[in-house]
Amino acid sequence: MNRNSSLQKRLGIGLTLGVTLLWLLGVAASGLVAQHEMNEVFDSALEETAQRILPLAVTDILNRETDTGNRTAPALKEHDEYLTYVVRDRQGSLLLQSHDADLRVFSARPREGFTNTSTHRIYGASAVSDTLYIEVAEPLAHRREAALEAGLALLAPLLFLIPVSLFGVWWVVRLSLRSVVEFQRSIESRGASDLSPVDKGPLPEEFKPTAVAVNRLLARLNRALDAERSFTANSAHELRTPLATALAKVQRLKTQLADQHLKKNVVEIEEALRSLSTLSGKLLELAKAEGGGAISQKPHNLVPILAMIARDFEPRAPGRIRLTLPEHEVNSLLDPDAFAILARNLIENALKHGSAQHPVDVIMTDDGRVRVCNGGAIVPPDQLALLRNRFARYDTETGGSGLGLAIVDAIASGSGMPLHLRSPATGRSDGFEAEVNVTPAGLREHSH
Structure with missing residues (x-):
């Protein structure tokens, strides 16, 4: 067996x-x-x-x-x-x-x-x-x-009694284990971000200690994650004001220096402060993504949000973004702010790590699939699987915090959306592609 x-x-x-x-x-x-x-x-x-x-x-x-x-x-x-x-x-x-x-x-x-x-x-x-x-x-x-x-x-009577016994045994076993099966399904069906206590219900006495242990473990894990997210968010928030003040003072100092050698050092300090400021912003986004709340109470049309995000990047990368939007609305229960964070990180990742000689394709289809593709070198499969981790970067020579795809993955997994990373990109021999479906079954069942 x-x-x-x-x-x-x-x-x-x-x-x-x-x-x-x-x-x-x-x-x-x-x-x-x-x-x-x-x-x-x-x-x-x-x-x-x-x-x-x-x-x-x-x-x-x-x-x-x-x-x-x-x-x-x-x-x-x-x-x-x-x-x-x-x-x-x-x-x-x-x-x-x-x-x-x-x-x-x-x-x-x-x-x-x-x-x-x-x-x-x-x-x-x-x-x-x-x-x-x-x-x-x-x-x-x-x-x-x-x-x-x-x-x-x-x-001869066994020809009748054995099938009856078979049906009776299966019915009794199924009836006796119904609460256990419901307990199992309640655990399987919850998302990765759902750490609420499991309903024990009318479980048999032999399984109640398991339910109690699971709930205790979930409570401990929830407290640990809350503490981690709180520390990340508070640390990033507390750093933003001092970093902004220091950056302003450095920029002012740069304008007052005549010595080019000192001015170069000040410019390096300015870039370091900008990186720290960007990192604190990413940490805040990561804390929000991992903290749940990515699902709203009513559906929203995400097409104009994606168009707005793409327009925001146009001054930074003129002519590099090719935007393709559907003719109809794409409604989803995904929170608009969470979607904006997700789209911004995907586009920013493509612009930063993609080849400057190739455009970045941002595509949304009628069925809710969002694809962001860029040109460049192929990412090996073993490295591709690691890009979802925090501070993971394939090209270490390119600037960046290594948190962009980790934020996207946190929002996708917390909302029950499938996130696919591919290299080479679909229909190409090179490049990188990230695809997420913002209208899976759980996020579109009330949107029409």
């Missing part, structure tokens, strides 16, 4: 096989008992037949006047004779036999009591001071046929 099969399947198969095996063992035991009892009945019939026929045979033999040879008892009409007999004297001379008796079945010398041959069961008895003997034979095939018919009669 597959070790990964469900408990319900294991119990159903195990109990069904167990019940079936018990039924078969019961039938086999009943058949053996029935066969033993039938043998006793058949032996009693042999003995009774011999004792009834022997006095009649003795009378017939003693009343013979001259003929002392063998005689065959006449049959009133043709019939199957299961019991055959012979009557002989002490020396084995045949005096009387039934009309269908086969002399090869009997031994040369008569014997008293029960004996067996390869084909018959024989009972012998004597009379007149052991001078006359009768032997009655019954075919063993007759007994085997009777035992087989009795066994089949016991087995």
Whole structure:
């Protein structure tokens, strides 16, 4: 049995096989008992037949006047004779036999009591001071046929009882484990960002400790993530004002310096402060993305939001963005702010890491798929899988915090949206592509 099969399947198969095996063992035991009892009945019939026929045979033999040879008892009409007999004297001379008796079945010398041959069961008895003997034979095939018919009669009800037992076992197991299956589905169906307690419901006593342990683990994990997000957001927020102040002072100092060497150093400090300011902004976006809240209460049309984000990048990269939008609205329960953060990071990542000689294609389709493609070198598969991680960058020579795709992945996974990263891009031999569906089943079911 597959070790990964469900408990319900294991119990159903195990109990069904167990019940079936018990039924078969019961039938086999009943058949053996029935066969033993039938043998006793058949032996009693042999003995009774011999004792009834022997006095009649003795009378017939003693009343013979001259003929002392063998005689065959006449049959009133043709019939199957299961019991055959012979009557002989002490020396084995045949005096009387039934009309269908086969002399090869009997031994040369008569014997008293029960004996067996390869084909018959024989009972012998004597009379007149052991001078006359009768032997009655019954075919063993007759007994085997009777035992087989009795066994089949016991087995026949199982053809009905086994399917009924199978259905009954599966129904009872399914009914008993219904709460466990619902508990399992409630855990499987929740998204990665849903850390709310699991409803224990009417779980069996054996599974309640598991539910309690799961809820405790979720609570601990939720507290740890809340603390991490709070620290990230607070740290980034607290850094923004000092960084902005320091950046302003450095920019003012740069205008006042005449020494080019010092001015170059100040410019490097300015760039470092800009990077820190950008990093603090990304950390705030990451904290918001991982904090949930990416789902709104009502659907929004995301087409104009994507168009606005693309226009915002036009002054920074004139002519590099090729925007393709659908003619109809694309409604989704994804929060507009979360979508704006997602789109901004995808476009920014494509502009920063893509080839400057190739445009960046930003495409939204009618079915809600958003694709951002850029040219450039191919990202190896092993590196491609790591780009979702924080501070992960394939090209370390290019500036950036390495948080853009981590923010996109946090929003996508928290909203139940599939995010696909491909390199080379679809329909190209180079480049990189990120695709996210903003209207999966969970985000569009109330949007139309």
